[in-house]
Structures are given as C-alpha cells and as structure tokens.
Amino acid sequence: MKITADSPPVLSVLDRPNSYIGRAVPRPNLQRLTQGRGQYISDVTLPRMAHVAYLRSPHAHARIVSIATEAAKKAPGVVAVVTGTELAKVMTPWVGVLTHLKGIKSAPQYPIAVDRACWQGEAVCAVVARTRAQAEDACELIDIVYEELPAVTNPETALDPATPVIHASLGDNLCFERKLDVGEVDKAFANSDAVVEATFVTGRHTGVCTEPRAVVADWNEGEQRMTVYHATQAPHMMQNLFAKHLDLSESQVRVLTKDVGGSFGIKVHTYADEMATVALSKLLKRPVKFVADRIESFVTDIHARDHRIKGKIGVTRDGVITAFEIDDLTGIGPYSVYPRTSGIEANQVVNLTGGPYNCPNYRAQARVVFQNKNVMCQYRAVGHPIAVAVTEGLVELAAAKIGMDPLEIRRRNLFPDDGYPAQTASGLKLEQLSHHEALAHLDTMINYAALRAEQKALRDKGIYRGIGFASFIEVTNPSAAFYGVGGAKITSQDGATVKLDAQGAITIHSGVTEQGQGAEAVLAQCVASSFGVSMDRVRVVTGDTDNTPYGGGTWASRAAGIGGEAAWQAGKALRGNVLAVAGAMLQAKPEELDIRNGVVVDKTTGAERLGLDELARVAYFRPDTLPPGFQAELMVTRHYVPRGWPFAFTNGIQASYLEVDTDTGFVKLLRHWCVEDCGTIINPQLVNEQIRGGVVQGIGAALFEQCLYDERGQMLNGNMADYLVPMAVEMPDIDCGHVVSPTADSELGAKGAGEAGTAGAPACIMNAINDALRPLGAQPLTDMPFTPGKILRALGKV
Amino acid sequence: MSMDIDITLTVNGERVTERVEARKTLVDFVRDDLGLTGSHVGCEHGVCGACTMRVDGVIVRGCLMLAAQCDGATVETIEGLSDSGEVADLQAAFEQRNALQCGYCTPGMLTAAQELLQQAQARNAVPSRDEIREHISGNYCRCTGYHAIVDAVESVAKARAGAKS
Numbered sequence: 001m002k003i004t005a006d007s008p009p010v011l012s013v014l015d016r017p018n019s020y021i022g023r024a025v026p027r028p029n030l031q032r033l034t035q036g037r038g039q040y041i042s043d044v045t046l047p048r049m050a051h052v053a054y055l056r057s058p059h060a061h062a063r064i065v066s067i068a069t070e071a072a073k074k075a076p077g078v079v080a081v082v083t084g085t086e087l088a089k090v091m092t093p094w095v096g097v098l099t100h101l102k103g104i105k106s107a108p109q110y111p112i113a114v115d116r117a118c119w120q121g122e123a124v125c126a127v128v129a130r131t132r133a134q135a136e137d138a139c140e141l142i143d144i145v146y147e148e149l150p151a152v153t154n155p156e157t158a159l160d161p162a163t164p165v166i167h168a169s170l171g172d173n174l175c176f177e178r179k180l181d182v183g184e185v186d187k188a189f190a191n192s193d194a195v196v197e198a199t200f201v202t203g204r205h206t207g208v209c210t211e212p213r214a215v216v217a218d219w220n221e222g223e224q225r226m227t228v229y230h231a232t233q234a235p236h237m238m239q240n241l242f243a244k245h246l247d248l249s250e251s252q253v254r255v256l257t258k259d260v261g262g263s264f265g266i267k268v269h270t271y272a273d274e275m276a277t278v279a280l281s282k283l284l285k286r287p288v289k290f291v292a293d294r295i296e297s298f299v300t301d302i303h304a305r306d307h308r309i310k311g312k313i314g315v316t317r318d319g320v321i322t323a324f325e326i327d328d329l330t331g332i333g334p335y336s337v338y339p340r341t342s343g344i345e346a347n348q349v350v351n352l353t354g355g356p357y358n359c360p361n362y363r364a365q366a367r368v369v370f371q372n373k374n375v376m377c378q379y380r381a382v383g384h385p386i387a388v389a390v391t392e393g394l395v396e397l398a399a400a401k402i403g404m405d406p407l408e409i410r411r412r413n414l415f416p417d418d419g420y421p422a423q424t425a426s427g428l429k430l431e432q433l434s435h436h437e438a439l440a441h442l443d444t445m446i447n448y449a450a451l452r453a454e455q456k457a458l459r460d461k462g463i464y465r466g467i468g469f470a471s472f473i474e475v476t477n478p479s480a481a482f483y484g485v486g487g488a489k490i491t492s493q494d495g496a497t498v499k500l501d502a503q504g505a506i507t508i509h510s511g512v513t514e515q516g517q518g519a520e521a522v523l524a525q526c527v528a529s530s531f532g533v534s535m536d537r538v539r540v541v542t543g544d545t546d547n548t549p550y551g552g553g554t555w556a557s558r559a560a561g562i563g564g565e566a567a568w569q570a571g572k573a574l575r576g577n578v579l580a581v582a583g584a585m586l587q588a589k590p591e592e593l594d595i596r597n598g599v600v601v602d603k604t605t606g607a608e609r610l611g612l613d614e615l616a617r618v619a620y621f622r623p624d625t626l627p628p629g630f631q632a633e634l635m636v637t638r639h640y641v642p643r644g645w646p647f648a649f650t651n652g653i654q655a656s657y658l659e660v661d662t663d664t665g666f667v668k669l670l671r672h673w674c675v676e677d678c679g680t681i682i683n684p685q686l687v688n689e690q691i692r693g694g695v696v697q698g699i700g701a702a703l704f705e706q707c708l709y710d711e712r713g714q715m716l717n718g719n720m721a722d723y724l725v726p727m728a729v730e731m732p733d734i735d736c737g738h739v740v741s742p743t744a745d746s747e748l749g750a751k752g753a754g755e756a757g758t759a760g761a762p763a764c765i766m767n768a769i770n771d772a773l774r775p776l777g778a779q780p781l782t783d784m785p786f787t788p789g790k791i792l793r794a795l796g797k798v
Numbered sequence: 799m800s801m802d803i804d805i806t807l808t809v810n811g812e813r814v815t816e817r818v819e820a821r822k823t824l825v826d827f828v829r830d831d832l833g834l835t836g837s838h839v840g841c842e843h844g845v846c847g848a849c850t851m852r853v854d855g856v857i858v859r860g861c862l863m864l865a866a867q868c869d870g871a872t873v874e875t876i877e878g879l880s881d882s883g884e885v886a887d888l889q890a891a892f893e894q895r896n897a898l899q900c901g902y903c904t905p906g907m908l909t910a911a912q913e914l915l916q917q918a919q920a921r922n923a924v925p926s927r928d929e930i931r932e933h934i935s936g937n938y939c940r941c942t943g944y945h946a947i948v949d950a951v952e953s954v955a956k957a958r959a960g961a962k963s
Binding site for chain 1: 802820821823829834835836837838839840841842843845846848875876879880889892893894896898899901902903904905908927928930931932934935936937938939940941942943944945946947948
C-alpha cells in the first residue's frame, strides 16, 4: 500500500477514534528548543562543580616515561592533577568483547592511559580546576616524557609478521575475523556470462554531532550515590557500566540525559574520558564536568566506516545475479570499543552484502585489525552504507557490463514481494519486504523515462548528469540477538509507565531516549491513541534511570518500534483500568464504555458519560465513594521486546540525480529520492525527516567526509574547517515515498526509520557519478569520498 | 596570565556591567557569566554557526568575538529574540515543519535566517530556496538535511511578504 508525502495511511486495529497514528502532528517538546530554553549537558552547572581538561597524547603510539605534575598542581584554580595510574585505583579497566562474535579479542582499556598511549588524542593526564580555562592553562604546565613507539597505521600490513604487535598479550593485531561460504560460489562464477570485480573504499569518518560529548558527574559522599548528567543514547547501559567499573551497585548510580545535541550512534559508547570524569568525581567527592571541544571530538569520538572491500559479482547475460563474494578489511584503532565492540560493523557488512537479492551463492571474509588511530565503532546505519555501496556498486557495474538498465537488473533479482518469509544467503530472516513495489513507486516518482531522456539530451550538449540507484535493507527493532546474547548488559526490551494524574491528564515514562528524532512525540501519539486523549493532555518523561522503566534507549532504529509498542500497550492497559473505575462510578459494564478525546463515553452511541477530571477526582480524593473492595489502579507499566524475528528488516530504494563538472570535478546534487518501507508509519513527517537527515549524512560520506591520517598516525584534518560536512548550499531537496508492510510481531506494526537514508545514500551517489562519467570512459569511482581530485583523476585530466 | 577588562553593554535590552578576562569569547561570556545558554558552542572556530547572535544589529559568531570587544555594544541572543516576539513566526514555522531535531543548531539557525528575512523584506523580495540555502550555509545542522529548514524559512518569507502587501 502506497502513501505519498505526508498523507496518513489507512489503518485497522490502530484506527481508533481520534487516533494520532499516521498523523503528522508536531512534536510537543519543540518550543523550548526554538526559544533556546533547552538544557543540554553542556548547560548544566552544579554547586561546587569543577571542570576537567585532559592532556592528550600527541603521539599515535608512545611509552609514557614520566609525568611531572608539580607545576600544574600549583597553577591558579587547580583542584587536582590525576594520572592514569592514580585513576586506575578508582575505576577498573574494561575489555570490549562479546561472546557471540566468536574469537573477538581486545586489550584492557583504562579511563586514562597507563604507561602507554595507543592513539593520538588518548588522554594521558587529567587536570581538574575551577574553570575549564584554568584547567587547560595548567595542562600546559605538565611535563610528560614520551618514548615514541612504532605506529601501526596501515590495515593492509597490520597482520604481517614484520609489523609490530600493538598489544603483546594478544599475540597479533587481529581483533576479529569472520568467514562465510554459502551455496556454490566457484561454480556460480564459472557459469556466469560476466564477472565484475572492484575494490571499494569507504572513507573513515565520524558523527560530528553539533553538541560535542558532555558529562557532568556528581558523587555525593553523604548519599554514597553517583548522579551522572550524560549526553547518552543509552542511560541504563551507562548506569550498569558506571556502577560496574566503580564497584558500586546499580542502585547507587543515576543517569540523566537532559537534551542531547545529536547522537547518531556517537553517544552510545563508553568513552575513556567520560569514564574518567565519573571516576574523578568519585575521587574528589564533588561534581566534575567534561565537555569535549571540537578538536577533542575529532580525535576521540568514535570513527567509523574505514573499510577496504574487494568485491566480485557474477551475472548471466539476461541479468540474473549468480554470486557475490567480498573480502573486507577494516582497521578499528587500538581497542575494540566497550561494550558493543568494534567487530559489529564488519559483521554487519558480511550479514548485509547482497541482502536485497535472491542469490544463494555468497562467500565473504572480513578481518578487523588493530591500529594506532582513534577507535572505530557503531555509527548511524552500522555497516549498512558499506554493504550497500559494495552490493549496489557491483550490481550497477554488472548491469553496465551486460548492457542492462540498472532498474531492470534489480527487478530481475530483488526478492519477490510475494515470497516472504525469506532468508538471505547470509542467513538473515526477512519477515515481509516490498522491494518491487518500492522500485515501481520510485520509477514513477522520479519519472525515470523522462529523466533518462533529459540526461541524454544534455550529454549531447556536453553536460554530464548521472542517475544512480541503491536498493537496501535495514536492521531495525533489534531483539536480544544483537547484544544480549553476547553477554552485554544492553537490554533489547523496553518499557513504558503511563499514569493518569489528578486532573485527568497523562504522563508517560519511557525507557527510550530523545536526541531529536521525535521519540517523545511518537510515544505521546501512541498513548494518546490507545488510551483516548488528545496530545496536549500527554506529557513524556525520558532519560532518567531513577524515573523510567528499564530500557535500552535509542539506537538501531528501536525507539518507535519497541518503545512505541510498549507505550501503545501501556495506554491500552490504562484505558482498561480507567474504564473499570468508570464502570464502578457509573454502574455500567466497563466493556460497554470507551475513552474518546479525554471523556468516558458509551461505546456504541458515543454519548458522553464522565470526564476524566471527574473520574480522577473521585479515584484520588473520594475513593471512599467507590464500591467496597474496589481499588483504582491509575498507573500501569507495559514492556515489549521483539520475539518473532531477530530484527524487523525494512527495505527501500534511493535515487540520485546529479551533474558532474568535468572541468573542475565538482558534483552538483540536483535531486534525491527515497522510497522506503518502515511498516506502520506513526508520524509521516518524522519518518520523512529521519530519511532526509539520514540521506544527507550519507551524502557527506560520499562526497566530503574523511578523517585523514598520515603514516605516523597523526590526524591531519581534525577541525571543521578542514573536515568538510554537508552544508545547506550543497544539499538537494529530498523527496520521500513510502510502502507500508507492518511487522506482525507487534500490534503497532512499526519498524524503524532512523538509518535507511544513511544506509543507501553513499551507494546511490557513487552510482550516479559513475553513470554520469561512463560515456567519457572514466574508470569507475569506488573510493569514497568522491572529491573533485579523484573525479578528475578518473577522467584522466590530472 | 590573563588580564581582566571591565565592560558595559546591553544584552537583550538589559544593561550589564561585568569584569571579564581579556581572552574570554562573547559566547562564553553570555553562557557562563550571564546564564544565557541558548547560544551554543559547537566548534569554537567559527565554522558551525551554533553560537550565532546579533551584535549591533549584525549577526556574528559568538566564538570569534571577544567579550572585551563588546563594551558599549548591543547584543541580542535567542533569549532576547524569543522574548520580544521578533522571531515568533519563524519559531512557529520551525516547529510545524519539524525543521529542528536535536535543536542544538536552532538558535543560531533562527538568528541567521531572521537576518536574511529582514534583508529580503527591506528590498520587498521573497528569497529563493537557493538564496535561503546560501544564507544559512554558515550554520551546520547534522539532523535535518536542511530541506525542512529551507521549507520553514521560505514559508515565513512568503507569509511576511503577503502580510506586508
């Protein structure tokens, strides 16, 4: 079933009177943000609060011979100067491994480097002072003697016997390896009419959240309790980790998120400097604040996507894909990041490559190696942009080789819409996807035939425009299969508590978190609909481990599908409880009543029977008037976890129309389209804005963004003047379309929508550039980002 | 190490006299000394635009100007623009169009957009989408992909032009 733009889908079980499901209602929490009255962690100040600055290693790999702190300790405003060795007495180290990633290994990582720094930017000493400026002043007075060690920076040689081993205890520089061989790959290639090989490089890049990472830790010695104001996506996960490594019980730790200035997966990991800040608060018995500056962000926020993938595809002359083969190599820095590990991204590349296509023959190898650069870990659409670039790049190269239209080759190979459930060659279980309907919708939306005609006409005038596509699948609504089975204390279930207050309004407390995606709006829509009140009667509380049900937070596109379902069910349960009270008050059968627009009504006639304000007044203040033995329960909690499927896969297809200036190598993006299927659409505006923002993040990867390192492990462009991000003037308008295939795993049927844009955009841009340059005989571009220099080299002009 | 300087200025219509370190940036001053946390710190080197505010009627980067330079100046931050109602229509359009997600760039984005709208009004014009994109290209937003922001600014430009004519 198609819907276009912001029109609501037709729904069944969800289509209650005054339902907000499928409506583009504005988010209820926006006014404080437009007025500058949000409260981000960087805005938080507490009595006695001190600020920490970290002195960071200038070397990619160095032994710390000595640290002289005397002068710094005497500097104005300084509270304490603390080394890694000293802080190791307060907080235990961690190792980022999961048991379901067989063989993954890493070394213990400390909050502040002990004896050895393993990447440029690793904190080696902390200065706590009354102001951040004073702390930074004092950092300059610390004298550290380093003995520089050889830096391992090239993943290609990381496993060579001649390359130094970064962590001697591990024996080699291999973090994780996975191999897969399904079907008859060699036979399939031998029987192909064409085999295409290409090496793809996805540039190492990072999240560049507008608000840098921030934490304020407040150890109260009197309460023996740690309160952490933390810009995080996963407060309960962090509660567990702070407690574990400070040897506290979880009940001694409270994590609050406040407003979070962007996350995109950057703020869902354990960062040594944040852990150190929490440990410093414990040590100093006072609040300590750390806010990363932009330079620190570039060298310590997780990086991602640094992969080199050799890919191979076989096709018959009538366009049937016979086999895929990939060899992925990725360098992840000196440590596997805790607790999600740095093996997941490569694992996802193996899982997802070839994912949209009904091709039984697949061989993959992925190697994850250590190196002396900043750590890599999960960033928006983990692994998807890489797998999609390889898959879709190969598919379009194969189409070109056999002279077939790129949409036609997809039609001949995408899993058929009526063939579900299905399973990919890598073993992913697919409940219900809609590749063909999405493709057909896109074909119409972009007016493909006319676009090709325009492209051809302009080529004759020396204007080179390209049309590129990318089909994709996206992992959403993860079950315990993602992390829980591997031993990480990262919950896949989530909860919602819904309360009727004494004036008949609703408060929701949810375990998912808000970083701008609109999770709070979605929760309010779900409860307003399933309970039966207008949105303005619903208030949402998230991001506080003391006051929300235990939950996983917001990542892997789980907030709407999992948190939304829990909220939907909680709203329904509260409606039942409220109707029981109403039945008692009205001497009616609860099943003959309903709640609509905040009023208890007769279910069949809709006649108003009782206002919620009156019901709440009686239940809270005159319960003595209710029947003997009757107890009103006006607060209920419901939890939800996907059980039917390990993941709720979504699917979609993107298209890019762009123009390449063959003299300068500049790419002008003219238009971008995305048709996707995230199941039930709770709020079409929010879905579309997730798609649009995600697409632009993917465009950044394709055209601009790369963390550049030299051979000594020095990051060369760690600032926003040299590391380019997408700005408004280079970006196109983005049109969104939808197909709706609800998951049957939940009543709501919603899947995630947060990462589809990012998953498909880089491949789409790549294919469009190659489409534009193909008539000029350019070598296919497969090395992201596609800078003007690379394009001119492909054209043989430089 | 650091010299202190006395400054007197008008911030959001209030007269303020403070002693500041010579090295203190304007955005640190309004945030830390005046508690006006609506202006955000994103890059501290003049690229991201999160600290965009108005000094003597012109938008500046709060991280590229020193507080000491603002002696005698009139400074307006998002708090002032909000309380006066000057950007109320723009704020409402951003909220309706979901032209913000995390909201961290939003005060700077609104302040930059308001300048364009005022310039356009002065010449009785409605800026094109390309002109809007050009004008806000010093303001980094990681969340929205900009499309919704351009929609919101464009709708206000049209509404203000319509209201005027």
